[in-house]
Amino acid sequence: MSTLESWLLPDGIEEVLPRQAARVERARRQVLDLFAAWGYEFVVTPHIEFLDSLLTGVGQELALRTFSVTDPLSGQLMGFRADITPQVARMDAHSLRREGPSRLCYAGSVVHARPRALSTSRSPIQLGAELYGDASLAADIEVISLMLETLQQARIADVHLDLGHVGVFRGLAKAASLSPLAEEQLFAALQRKAVSDVAELTADLPAELADMLKALCGLCGGPEVLEKARAALIAAPRSVRDALEDLQNLADVLGRRYPDIPVYFDLSELRGYNYHTGVVFAAFVPGVGQSIAQGGRYDDIGAVFGRSRPATGFSTDLKTLVNLGAADELISRTAIWAPADDDAALWQTICTLRAQGETVIQALTGQTLADAPAGCDRHLQLTGGQWTTEQI
Numbered sequence: 001m002s003t004l005e006s007w008l009l010p011d012g013i014e015e016v017l018p019r020q021a022a023r024v025e026r027a028r029r030q031v032l033d034l035f036a037a038w039g040y041e042f043v044v045t046p047h048i049e050f051l052d053s054l055l056t057g058v059g060q061e062l063a064l065r066t067f068s069v070t071d072p073l074s075g076q077l078m079g080f081r082a083d084i085t086p087q088v089a090r091m092d093a094h095s096l097r098r099e100g101p102s103r104l105c106y107a108g109s110v111v112h113a114r115p116r117a118l119s120t121s122r123s124p125i126q127l128g129a130e131l132y133g134d135a136s137l138a139a140d141i142e143v144i145s146l147m148l149e150t151l152q153q154a155r156i157a158d159v160h161l162d163l164g165h166v167g168v169f170r171g172l173a174k175a176a177s178l179s180p181l182a183e184e185q186l187f188a189a190l191q192r193k194a195v196s197d198v199a200e201l202t203a204d205l206p207a208e209l210a211d212m213l214k215a216l217c218g219l220c221g222g223p224e225v226l227e228k229a230r231a232a233l234i235a236a237p238r239s240v241r242d243a244l245e246d247l248q249n250l251a252d253v254l255g256r257r258y259p260d261i262p263v264y265f266d267l268s269e270l271r272g273y274n275y276h277t278g279v280v281f282a283a284f285v286p287g288v289g290q291s292i293a294q295g296g297r298y299d300d301i302g303a304v305f306g307r308s309r310p311a312t313g314f315s316t317d318l319k320t321l322v323n324l325g326a327a328d329e330l331i332s333r334t335a336i337w338a339p340a341d342d343d344a345a346l347w348q349t350i351c352t353l354r355a356q357g358e359t360v361i362q363a364l365t366g367q368t369l370a371d372a373p374a375g376c377d378r379h380l381q382l383t384g385g386q387w388t389t390e391q392i
Contacts, residue, residue, distance in 0.1 A: 012115050012122030020322070024125065027154065027322050028107050031127055034153055038146055040105035040129050045087035047109075051079040054086070062086075065112045080111050084126050085315060086301065092132040093302035093309060101133040107318065117290055121319065128295070128315030132302070135310035137246055140279045140297060141253050147293050147314040148258055151283055154325035160262040162282040162291070163250065164269045167243035168233070169216065175237050176202075176209050186213065190268040193217045208235055220266040223251060229267055246279060272296060281314070285324060292320050335359040336389055337372040337379040349380060349387040 009015065016024060032042055050071075055063050065082040081087060084106050092102055107127035115122050129146055131139045144161070151159050169190065173183045182201065189197035195217050202210035215232040219225055226248050233240055251263050271280055271294070278297035285292055295314025302309045338350050340363040350360045361376060369379055369392070378389045 010122070012112070012120070014121060014123065016319070023322050024318060027325075028125070028127070028318055030153060031150055031318070031321075032105065032107060034150060035105040035129055035146070038103070038129075038142075040103040040146075043088060043091055043104050043106055044108065045081065045084050045091070045106065048078050048080050049087075051077040053090070054079040054081065065114050065116075067111060067113045081108075082110050082112050083315075084108060084110060085128065085130065085298075085313060088130050088313075089132075089298075089301045089311060090305045092130070092311070093305035093307040097307065098133070101131060101139070103129070103131050105129040119289070121317070124317035125319055126315055127318050128313055130311060130313030132309050132311045134312075135299065137249055137279075139310070140246075140312050141250060143295060143312050143314055144250070144254060144281055145257060147281075147283065147295065147316070148254075148261060150316065151293060151321070154321040156285060156292070156321065156324050157326060158285050159283050160264055160285075161254070161258075162264050162266060162269065162284060163247055164266050164271075164280045165243040165247055165278060166270055166272075166276050166280060166296075167246075167278055168229075168236075168240050168267050169213075169270055171237045171240035171243065172209065172213055172216075172233075174239075176205050176213070187270060190216055191270060193268060212236055216268040220264070220268065222262075222264065225265040225267070226251070229265075243278070250279065272298075275301070279312070283316075288324070292316060292324065333359055333375065334378070335361050335373075335376045337369060337376040337392070338362040339369075339380065340365055340367055343382075343387075346380065346382075346387050353389075 036042070048069075051066070051068050055066065062083055067080040067082070068077050069080075070076070071078045088104050088106055092098070092104065096102060105128065107125065110124060110126045112122040112124075129143065131143055148159070148161070169187070173186070178186065186198065186201045189201060195214065198214050198217060199210075202213050205213070212233050212235070219229050219232065226244060229244055230241075233244065247265065251265075254261070254263065269280070271282070275298055276296040277299045280296035282291035282294040284290075293314055293316035295312070297310075297312040299310045300308060301311060336353060336358055338346065338360055350362060353360050360380075361373065363371065372379065372392065377392055379392055380387050381390045
């Protein structure tokens with residue numbers, strides 16, 4: 001490797017320099033304090049573990065984003081975590097094994113073999129919250145509310161909320177007795193909102209079912225969409241109508257709590273279809289091509305770890321929150337310059353000042369007051385046998 005190449009980083013991998021790192025760390029602490037105030041307990045998951053465990057119960061998309069290496073001790077494949085959520089689900093199902101609701105949160109670096117989009121980082125700092133053990137709509141409302149509070153704390157403007165429910169398409173697909181291949185093809189066509197493709201793929205179905213599946217492409221927009229959906233899907237299975245009712249109740253509660261946040265519905269948006277089992281949601285802001293926070297219900301993931309529990313949660317990228325937020329710039333921290341002296345009294349004075357929250361930078365051999373770095377507005381000076389602070 002040439003000298004020029006030795007300091008280059010791979011595409012999508014970035015370093016965080018001191019000033020930005022201070023803002024990121026400040027935001028991390030604030031978010032974790034917010035989570036704690038809601039009763040969410042902080043957990044730390046491994047950066048690397050056996051690949052089979054890391055990818056158990058998750059979709060192919062995550063497998064494609066996961067770096068794998070061979071463990072020199074066991075000879076088994078290991079993976080660097082690309083998503084912390086499945087690891088936390090394992091903790092709840094296998095390690096904690098609690099009864100009743102369990103609230104867990106996390107914040108840590110992940111690495112992606114492939115970015116979510118061309119312009120996104122491959123080394124985000126993922127933070128999120130998960131609520132296990134409660135299948136009610138109240139749990140989904142709590143998690144979405146916590147996500148919106150997190151964005152408000154970061155002072156991100158012009159947020160709008162996207163709501164969907166995978167149960168709508170899943171219920172119609174089950175009623176149509178679609179083969180796995182046909183269901184996958186129809187799912188892909190709906191994601192593209194390719195009306196002609198959907199019509200072609202449903203041509204052999206009973207007319208009523210075909211019409212309802214085709215209607216999904218156009219069921220996107222504001223609150224009026226739910227009324228249109230109830231009319232268009234009036235003959236749908238009970239599970240589909242229950243999903244629509246859940247979305248209505250969810251929107252009603254969130255509308256009262258956050259009247260200034262617009263809500264958008266998309267019944268053909270099936271992000272995480274092979275992973276989620278109910279309500280799915282995401283937060284968007286103008287000028288950013290994809291969601292800045294997202295989540296949903298994923299009730300079945302714990303089964304592969306020996307204990308199936310209801311689950312709902314959300315995640316976001318801490319660096320995205322810091323970059324998009326309008327939070328105040330980090331307050332400049334002033335410092336005290338101490339001379340290069342081994343005097344015991346000086347050392348005790350330095351320790352006392354640091355314990356009081358002051359930043360004290362002690363000179364190294366040969367340095368003088370003229371070498372004090374920017375930010376030092378005071379210095380320690382021996383006066384009358386006492387070390388005292390003086391303005392520079």
